[in-house]
Amino acid sequence: MKNHSLLHTIREGLAGLFHICREELKNTIKDQGVLIFFILVPIAYPLVYAFIYTNEVVREVPAAVVDTDRSAQSREFLRKVDATADVHIVSYCADMEEAKQLLKNGKVYGVIYIPESFSHDLAKGIQTHVSLYCDMSGMLYYKALLVASTDVSLHMGKEIQIQRLGNTTDRQDEISTTPIAYQEVSLFNTQNGFASFLIPAVLILIIQQTLLLGVGLSAGTAREKNSFRHLVPFNREYRGTLRIVLGKSIAYLLVYAVVSAYILCAVPYMFSLIQLAEPATLLAFTVPYVLACIFFAMTCSVFIHHRESCMMIYVFTSVPLLFISGISWPGAAIPKFWEIISWIFPSTFGIRGFVGINSMGATLQEIQSDYFALWIQTGVYFITACIVYRRQILLSRHKALARLQQYRKRKK
Known part of the structure; x- marks a missing residue:
């Protein structure tokens, strides 16, 4: 039952x-x-x-330039930045006010400012500065501009150092400019x-x-x-x-x-x-x-x-x-x-x-x-x-x- x-x-x-x-x-x-x-x-x-x-990374971020030095070195720096896959220079401004207006209107996402003493400092062997102003509303824009500018500055720094070393072999130049060899590997996300x-x-x-x-x-x-x-x-x-x-x-x-x-x-x-x-x-x-x-x-x-x-x-x-x-x-x-x-x-x-x-x-x-x-x-x-x-x-x-x-x- x-x-x-x-x-x-x-x-x-x-x-x-x-x-x-x-x-x-x-x-x-x-x-x-x-x-x-x-x-x-x-x-x-x-x-x-x-x-x-779907594009994974941001490329060709529009940027403005204020080059108050107008020298061969400053033009070379800007040309190399523009040649990178991350940045595209769309405007050369006369002053920062013009560049700020472009940034405010959303036509560019960053401003590269080169001081008047850029080439003069390099010629005297003094450390010079390049200023970067970014629209921080988009972190990927900031990353692209910063990485491109940093890579170009490091590359130009190596070239300047090699010129100052004088008559040396390629191997000596390599050791002098890069005493510690390194390789960047992005684990699990190779293209970042x-x-x-x-x-x-x-x-x-x-x-x-x-x-x-x-x-x-x-x-x-x-x-x-x-x-x-x-x-x-x-x-x-x-x-x-x-x-x-x-x-x-x-x-x-x-x-x-x-x-x-x-x-x-x-x-x-x-x-x-x-x-x-x-x-x-x-x-x-x-x-x-x-x-x-x-x-x-x-x-x-x-x-x-x-x-x-x-x-x-x-x-x-x-x-x-x-x-x-x-x-x-x-x-x-x-x-x-x-x-x-x-x-x-x-x-x-x-x-x-x-x-x-x-x-x-x-x-x-x-x-x-x-x-x-x-x-x-x-x-x-x-x-x-x-x-x-x-x-x-x-x-x-x-x-x-x-x-x-x-x-x-x-x-x-």
Whole structure:
């Protein structure tokens, strides 16, 4: 008798679970807002970001020149700067006021100023100076101008030093000008490309943010449709906490299994981004990340009472989350308070782990701290999601009983 009752309970629970999963998938397809966040945004956003940064590096940055020396050496310096791939001199100005006006109007992003004493100092063997004024609203413009000017100054410095050495051999010139030979090697991003650096982090963040928005929008819709404006309707199929949490999470997992494969595999392949991850390693890492994001979104959905609320609550967090992840800003420079805050979000460990796996070819053992953190978050947010939905079930039941009692009193 007990076994029969247990089997009946299991069957009823599984039937409710699959019913909830099916209903959640139907709602995802029928609700245009949820469909946009679950399908359209994950498809379009990675393409937009990748297209914007597809050139990887900034070339031919327009610059203005104020050459108050007007000597052969100053013209040679400017000619070599203009010959680099990073800078294009578009204007020779009479004074700094004219150059500042061009900078203010956005026609140039930097000004190279050569002092009147440039050639005179070089002839006397005195160290001279070249000033560089940059528009700091774009760090890549500043980097291009600074690198080009620095490389040219170092190259001209070597030539001047060789001239002063007199009659020496090429080998002696090489040793004198470069006593320590060095070679710059950019690991894991050989061309110093911005897309290879930023896009992997953005792709991981898109998964979390679209889940937060989609699940939040779905929760707002559920509250608006339910008679008691609670997250869980007062139906027979929605009586169990586990069946609700598992049913909804399976529905989201089915959708994001496809979405994650597209975002993490297809997009980097289409734009020839770095892909060093082993398929099995990437799959093993993606599973806890997606699950952590799903349960995190389900937990946060309790704060959404209207469809529009999720847009105001979650959208603005994207940029801060990218910064505190330790990718776009050095992790060692992040204050301890914000580092602890970052541990709340799966994207922090997801970005670090994915960059390690995909861009550096790391194994799960080499990123085990981030990998274990995602599994811990999965467990913690699964429990919090169960607590949230259990409370919603009790509130819905309480309101239903209260209304039933009122109805009976009126009938009497």
